Amino acid sequence: MRYITVIVAAAMAALSLSGCFKPEKQGTRMLIEIYSQNVEEDPITHSTADIEGYAFKIKKGTQWEVSSWEDALARCITNTAHPAEQLTEPDIVASYDIESEYQMAFELWEMHTFLVVVDKTNRIYATRNYDTPMNLPEVYTQLHLYAWRKSGSANGWTVTNPFPDEKREPIVPTEDEEVDNEGNDDTSDDTTYNTTYNTTYNTTDEGGKEKIE
Amino acid sequence: MRERTNITSVVLLLGSNDIAAAEILRRAVEIIGLSVGKVVKCSDEHRSEAYGFTSDREFINLAVEVEVEADAYEVLRRINLIESLLGRDREEERRVQRERGEVYASRPIDIDIIFYGDASFSDERLTIPYHFLDEREYALRPVVDIAAERRHPALSRTPREMLEALTM
Numbered sequence: 001m002r003y004i005t006v007i008v009a010a011a012m013a014a015l016s017l018s019g020c021f022k023p024e025k026q027g028t029r030m031l032i033e034i035y036s037q038n039v040e041e042d043p044i045t046h047s048t049a050d051i052e053g054y055a056f057k058i059k060k061g062t063q064w065e066v067s068s069w070e071d072a073l074a075r076c077i078t079n080t081a082h083p084a085e086q087l088t089e090p091d092i093v094a095s096y097d098i099e100s101e102y103q104m105a106f107e108l109w110e111m112h113t114f115l116v117v118v119d120k121t122n123r124i125y126a127t128r129n130y131d132t133p134m135n136l137p138e139v140y141t142q143l144h145l146y147a148w149r150k151s152g153s154a155n156g157w158t159v160t161n162p163f164p165d166e167k168r169e170p171i172v173p174t175e176d177e178e179v180d181n182e183g184n185d186d187t188s189d190d191t192t193y194n195t196t197y198n199t200t201y202n203t204t205d206e207g208g209k210e211k212i213e
Numbered sequence: 214m215r216e217r218t219n220i221t222s223v224v225l226l227l228g229s230n231d232i233a234a235a236e237i238l239r240r241a242v243e244i245i246g247l248s249v250g251k252v253v254k255c256s257d258e259h260r261s262e263a264y265g266f267t268s269d270r271e272f273i274n275l276a277v278e279v280e281v282e283a284d285a286y287e288v289l290r291r292i293n294l295i296e297s298l299l300g301r302d303r304e305e306e307r308r309v310q311r312e313r314g315e316v317y318a319s320r321p322i323d324i325d326i327i328f329y330g331d332a333s334f335s336d337e338r339l340t341i342p343y344h345f346l347d348e349r350e351y352a353l354r355p356v357v358d359i360a361a362e363r364r365h366p367a368l369s370r371t372p373r374e375m376l377e378a379l380t381m
Contacts, residue, residue: 033358100244107310131235133235133239136239136242136243136252136255137242137252137253137254137255138254138255139255139256139257140254140255140256140257140358140359141255141257141358142357142358155257155259155354156258158255204319206244
């Protein structure tokens with residue numbers, strides 16, 4: 001117990017005195033799990049849409065927005081206090097891997113950033129003012145891009161749906177379509193898309209990990 | 214010489230409604246990494262209103278997954294120590310709770326063990342997994358970020374399923 005107390009006290013003292021334990025600034029990798037629904041009745045599934053993400057370094061305290069769908073596609077953001085001021089060259093472009101559990105990854109090295117995620121397939125986008133937590137490990141988060149929903153905010157993200165009245169097709173075939181597909185070998189066994197809940201989790205390494213001394 | 218060690222995946226929930234909550238939580242995560250175990254995942258910061266007491270300030274919660282070698286009681290000892298070092302005064306909290314007749318009080322930092330491997334037990338010191346997990350949205354949201362599919366060993370439900378049931 002005494003040993004642990006010393007360790008924690010030393011760590012705390014180092015952090016308190018220096019303000020930051022690590023001598024060099026380290027960025028954070030933000031991993032985003034993106035979910036989608038085309039219509040409200042759809043199951044909530046990992047998005048398989050054509051999605052891109054980008055981010056701009058911004059000054060602390062400034063507020064930015066994506067003014068239109070065209071701007072979202074053009075990677076253009078606008079200072080809300082000074083609309084004439086626009087940024088068009090993102091400092092960071094996120095990587096996107098549709099097969100990964102966390103499909104999108106931002107490598108964030110700047111303290112204050114404005115993040116944009118654009119779902120090109122369903123024509124919706126999300127934005128976020130983000131103060132990057134330096135010296136933290138990877139940050140995992142979720143983003144729900146529901147095409148049927150009107151614009152709104154949740155979990156730090158502002159999701160904008162520029163075409164809220166657009167008719168959307170369900171991800172899962174309706175019962176009528178399932179009946180229509182009966183007898184069709186290509187689709188009869190593939191009426192649902194269960195990509196979200198198939199991960200398993202091993203809480204311990206059975207047999208233990210080996211430490212070499 | 215090779216030594217076999219057991220690494221257990223532990224999920225901790227951190228919360229603060231201090232005026233400097235975000236900074237305190239980030240420091241807590243750093244100290245956890247130095248004194249409890251390797252932090253392998255960190256959730257987003259989730260904001261919510263105070264639960265169980267009145268406060269003008271909202272809470273920020275985040276969850277971390279840590280690989281630890283210590284047993285659950287040792288983890289508890291270490292996180293209690295971190296809470297104290299970051300300014301938590303349980304005596305003062307109890308005094309405020311008595312005065313106001315509330316279950317909880319404002320605190321600079323609160324750290325709870327949500328999961329300790331797939332252990333499930335309860336005694337006078339510790340309840341594993343965290344006993345109110347399925348009832349508390351503020352706890353579930355950050356846990357879902359990093360351990361959505363991890364099955365609760367006693368309830369046989371995942372945090373994602375619990376959150377869906379709570380918010381539907």
